[in-house]
Amino acid sequence: METTYAHLEIEKKWQDFWEKNKTFRVMEDPSIPKDKRLYVLDMFPYPSSAGLHVGHPEGYTATDIYSRFKSMNGFHVLHPMGFDSFGLPAENYAIKTGTHPRISTEDNIGKFEVQIKKFGFCYDWDRQVSTHTPEYYKWTQWIFLKCWEKGLAYEAEVPINWCPSCLTGIANEEVVDGKCERCKTQVERRQLRQWCMKITAYADRLLKDLDKLDWSEALKLMQRNWIGRSEGANVTFKLAEGGGEIEVYTTRPDTLFGATYMVLAPEHPLVAKITTPDCRAEVDKYVNQARYKSDLERTDLAKVKTGVFTGAYAINPVNDVKIPVWISDYILISYGTGAIMAVPGHDERDFEFAKKFGLDIIQVVSKDGTFHELSEAYVENGVAVNSGQFDGLSTPDFKKKITDWLEKRGQGKKAINYKLRDWVFSRQRYWGEPIPIVHCDKCGHVAVPYDQLPLTLPEVESYKPTGTGESPLASITDWINTTCPKCGGKAKRETNTMPQWAGSCWYYLRYLDPKNGRELAARDKIDYWMPVNLYVGGAEHAVLHLLYARFWHKVLYDIGVVNTDEPFMRLVNQGMLLGEDNQKMSKSLGNVINPDDIIREHGADTMRIYEMFMGPLEASKPWSSRSIVGVRRLLERLVKISDKPATKEKPPEELVKLCHKTIKKVTNDTETLNFNTAIAQMMIYSNELAKEEQRYPELWEPLILLMTPYAPHLAEELWERAGKEPSVAKQKWPAYDDALTQDATVQFVFQVNGKVRDKLELPVGLSRDEVKEKAMASEKIQKWISGKEIRQVIVVPDKLINIVVKG
DSSP: OOOOOOHHHHHHHHHHHHHHHTTTOOOOOTTSOGGGEEEEEEOOOOOOTTOOOTHHHHHHHHHHHHHHHHHHTTOEEEOOOOBOOOOHHHHHHHHHHOOOHHHHHHHHHHHHHHHHHTTTOOOOGGGOOBTTSHHHHHHHHHHHHHHHHTTOEEEEEEEEEEETTTTEEEOGGGEETTEETTTOOBOEEEEEEEEEEOGGGGHHHHHHGGGGSBOOHHHHHHHHHHHOOEEEEEEEEEESSSSOEEEEEESOGGGGGGOOEEEEOTTOTHHHHHOOGGGHHHHHHHHHHHTTSOHHHHTOTTSOOOOEEEEEEEEOTTTOOEEEEEEOTTSOTTSTTSEEEEOTTSOHHHHHHHHHHTOOOOOOEESSSOOOOOSSOOOSOOEEOSOGGGTTOBHHHHHHHHHHHHHHTTSEEEEEEOSOOOEEOOBSSSSSOBOOEEEETTTEEEEOOGGGOOOOOOOOSOOSOOSSSSOGGGGOHHHHEEEOTTTOSEEEEOOOBOOTHHHHTSHHHHTTSTTOSSSSSOHHHHHHHOSBSEEEEEGGGTTHHHHHHHHHHHHHHHTTSSSOSOSBSBEEEEOOEEOTTSSBOOGGGTOOOOHHHHHHHHOHHHHHHHHHHSSOTTSOEEOOHHHHHHHHHHHHHHHHHHHSOBOOSOOOHHHHHHHHHHHHHHHHHHHTTOHHHHHHHHHHHHHHHHHSSSBOHHHHHHHHHHHTTTSHHHHHHHHHHTTOOSOGGGSOOOOOOGGGGSOSEEEEEEEETTEEEEEEEEETTOOHHHHHHHHHTOHHHHHHHTTSEEEEEEEETTTEEEEEEEO
16 A cells, blocks of 8 residues: 655654654764764854744755765764854844843744754754853853953954944944945944954964865955955155154055055044145035945945045155145045055056046056056056156066165055954943953953853843943943952943854854853863864855854964864855745745745655755755655655565666666765755666566665665655664665676767767777777768868777867
């Protein structure tokens, strides 16, 4: 009697079995050698009220398949899951409803857990962590204090994007067209007291150590560009009147003779000092307007350049020429010195600015040493012209000589600069880790003693930001007012909280020892598992999360807490799943797919296989409801094969060979994360098995094992129906005989002058002369070579022959 594929019943049965038997619990077994241990990590989710979307399980399924596959191949695999549970959405919800962020967050975590468990992922749930729990953030605070002790955490006045509606600072990425992404209010710039992390102290190591990592070159390039190391010179320009000077950083000191004006950032402290009375009104107006633009908007290459003359002049140190000083918002106070020398002949932005405002353009670099009218900036290296005693020098030589020349005169020096800025580590919100620092009038900044960690969040009545630039914690006087741990006098607690990035910087370490109350994680467990062998997540975290995590990991390495200086050895970004309309899924477009609906209708195993079958893991691909039905048919076919009567007869030789070919291809493709082609091969094999009237156990059982990482629930069910003891996840991966994967014949392509003219099935391993003989005997080939001179015969063994003829 045929059994239908009752996916809901089967999936619940095996999920209950795994949970009851703790099938995927992992312990540190010292007898297992290091090269047989594997740490496979997912980027953990923020538990939003919307729940899981279909993009989450794409990456989770990939790591689950890989983890199960490696486990069946004798590896001891750690595969944990947790939640990045501090964050702004929970606090905004609290402001609207009065619900404590902890309550809504933990409710969302509960929903996420239920959804994730429906997919049958082989997570060791005993290791689950959530970054908002005091047991967890005790150690986030501990790391902060270690950074503070090393001089890597400091307080400073920093310009930030301020939303007057949300009453908080927001990131550059949250400013769209000058407005707050969340509430659409015009954003302004404010100077605020902020805690910062000196990530710039690790810039060179963060750059250099990318070479150690098995990451895509595109991803490494994103990090290299973000760090933005450049070599150049700091050059001093004296002001023409009133004393004082302007220092600039340039990567092209060889173009100094072409500097025809200077530009300061509107926030530069010299602006107020040097602006002349007749220019004051225009300058003040411009400075105020710049407060309403984000850094991203200001530096957009496509935007029209704006600026105002200050009325002041500076002296070019190489030729003593007076050049005007302007201000423009395309110069950022946070990059370099907040001032530039403008060389419009050899910089595109400077050229555009000079053309707009009628400023001089002088050519000082030439491709071949000759002058010509510049219709656009010449930005390449070349030969110095119009540069006094340095004329004729190549760009690299000129850079060195002009820098030495400036140094001897005390007007400049060689310098290295980074686009990377120190990490602004403060948030003026409630729902984040309290910063464990107290402010004492007598002692200054004093750390909360380690034995008093965690410093927990107090209960508050209002989660609404104060609007003064301080967090809601500022109004909790009982919590703020404390005693100085150093002198015992009156002191106040820090009221800013840490950014959401803080908890996600080190979570992969807490998975190793999640219940440890004495240390972040026991060193023997860190030594046992680290570093992470495979990390899978979205490309949206390609820079910030990965850069911050690498930074903190290096700090922990420097203080002897961890055993490696890099946390994630291999990284893969899964591609984005698009809607059926080929657009990014969003509620506004109405094209969001709910995974609960797919599981209810088709099953978790169907969804797992479909998401992997859509295309290469790292490619973006559109959802197709029609295609998912085809994947479902594969699983229904497997149930039907299972219901066929078993036979002890010898299977057909071609099926045996196909079995071994399938094992080989699925093995190789799963190892290299090419899951879509592995699934395609299993479809081919199952189709052939389905044509047989009987079921051959020696051909059927390997297919169940191959399907186990991909469709774990159904694989367990079919394994049990085959009379085997569960769990199939603990079985050994099937082996193949390579001799049985080789074909006796192969299809040869016959070409003439590179064009295919015939194809023929030939025995494998023919010699060059034998292949040539067969080709020459082909009527189709004779048609194209008859009466022509054969110039060359190229043979690619077991693939093709190309006959090159004249005429």
